[in-house]
Amino acid sequence: MVHYKELGLVNSKELFKKAMEGGYAIPAYNFNNLEQLQAIITACSETRSPRILQVSKGARSYANQTMLVHMARGAVEMAKEISDPAIPIVVHLDHGDSYELCVSCIESGFSSVMIDGSHLPYEENIALTRKVADYAHQYDVSVEGELGVLAGIEEHVQHEESLYTKPEEVEDFVGRTDVDSLAISIGTSHGAYKFPPDAEIPPLRFDILEEIEKRLPGFPIVLHGASSVVPEYVEMINQYGGKLEGARGVNEDQLRQAARSAVCKVNIDSDGRLAMTGLIRKALSENPANFDPRKYLGPARDGLIELMKHKNQNVLGSAGNG
Numbered sequence: 457m458v459h460y461k462e463l464g465l466v467n468s469k470e471l472f473k474k475a476m477e478g479g480y481a482i483p484a485y486n487f488n489n490l491e492q493l494q495a496i497i498t499a500c501s502e503t504r505s506p507r508i509l510q511v512s513k514g515a516r517s518y519a520n521q522t523m524l525v526h527m528a529r530g531a532v533e534m535a536k537e538i539s540d541p542a543i544p545i546v547v548h549l550d551h552g553d554s555y556e557l558c559v560s561c562i563e564s565g566f567s568s569v570m571i572d573g574s575h576l577p578y579e580e581n582i583a584l585t586r587k588v589a590d591y592a593h594q595y596d597v598s599v600e601g602e603l604g605v606l607a608g609i610e611e612h613v614q615h616e617e618s619l620y621t622k623p624e625e626v627e628d629f630v631g632r633t634d635v636d637s638l639a640i641s642i643g644t645s646h647g648a649y650k651f652p653p654d655a656e657i658p659p660l661r662f663d664i665l666e667e668i669e670k671r672l673p674g675f676p677i678v679l680h681g682a683s684s685v686v687p688e689y690v691e692m693i694n695q696y697g698g699k700l701e702g703a704r705g706v707n708e709d710q711l712r713q714a715a716r717s718a719v720c721k722v723n724i725d726s727d728g729r730l731a732m733t734g735l736i737r738k739a740l741s742e743n744p745a746n747f748d749p750r751k752y753l754g755p756a757r758d759g760l761i762e763l764m765k766h767k768n769q770n771v772l773g774s775a776g777n778g
Contacts, residue, residue, distance in 0.1 A: 562591070602680075603622070623667035698733070
């Protein structure tokens with residue numbers, strides 16, 4: 457077993473406490489490869505923002521679980537080179553779908569895991585989440601649970617409709633599972649197609665969030681599916697041969713409002729994918745003779761850095777809090 461402290465990582469508990477006191481949310485950026493990881497470390501170090509490196513089940517398989525251990529250690533060392541003192545790093549399992557996967561991640565150095573039992577009947581969700589929490593807390597690993605269902609598609613997570621979190625359930629769920637944070641459903645959704653293309657984008661259900669805050673004062677809340685689906689990159693993808701018709705995301709002003717509340721972690725995946733894909737398409741289209749990956753992955757990485765700086769500074773309010 458590799459404990460996360462051996463890699464120089466931290467769990468999320470102290471970071472969440474500071475975020476709630478400071479009225480900002482910590483960006484939880486998903487990554488699958490070296491360039492995305494470099495972008496997260498660079499952008500957050502340069503803006504002095506705390507950060508959570510998120511790895512999905514699919515990304516862990518893609519990158520190789522052994523390689524990820526060394527990538528995490530490398531990320532810590534890279535962060536030390538960029539900023540002094542180095543800003544703490546959390547490595548988090550996003551949407552863990554089984555007890556066994558969570559255990560495997562904990563044993564390979566993850567400092568935080570999510571167990572997503574939201575698709576299960578309520579009592580089964582509680583039982584599975586509690587089982588993961590009991591194991592994780594032996595090693596001081598943070599655990600995120602989920603109540604409510606987000607619509608959309610994210611790798612193995614797929615639902616046609618959202619089911620809003622029921623505020624009357626949150627106290628019971630948190631008390632019986634012993635989770636450290638709770639992902640809720642208030643109108644965000646997974647993927648690039650969050651809302652029907654011709655319909656008005658509905659506002660987030662801040663009434664639900666406020667009621668949850670009343671019932672769980674001072675408890676960390678998480679938003680999934682919170683990419684803005686930046687129009688600039690959707691247009692770039694379409695301009696250079698892609699086909700993303702009707703892709704739309706969550707309004708950034710609403711995310712900033714949420715970040716001032718008990719929401720202290722906001723997950724961002726699709727925006728990073730869109731930025732990299734758009735910039736890679738652009739680079740290859742403008743220089744079709746190029747076959748050096750550095751010459752199209754490099755500009756994509758640089759663009760992703762700027763996108764993340766914008767998120768930290770203007771959307772989540774996390775810049776300067778590292």
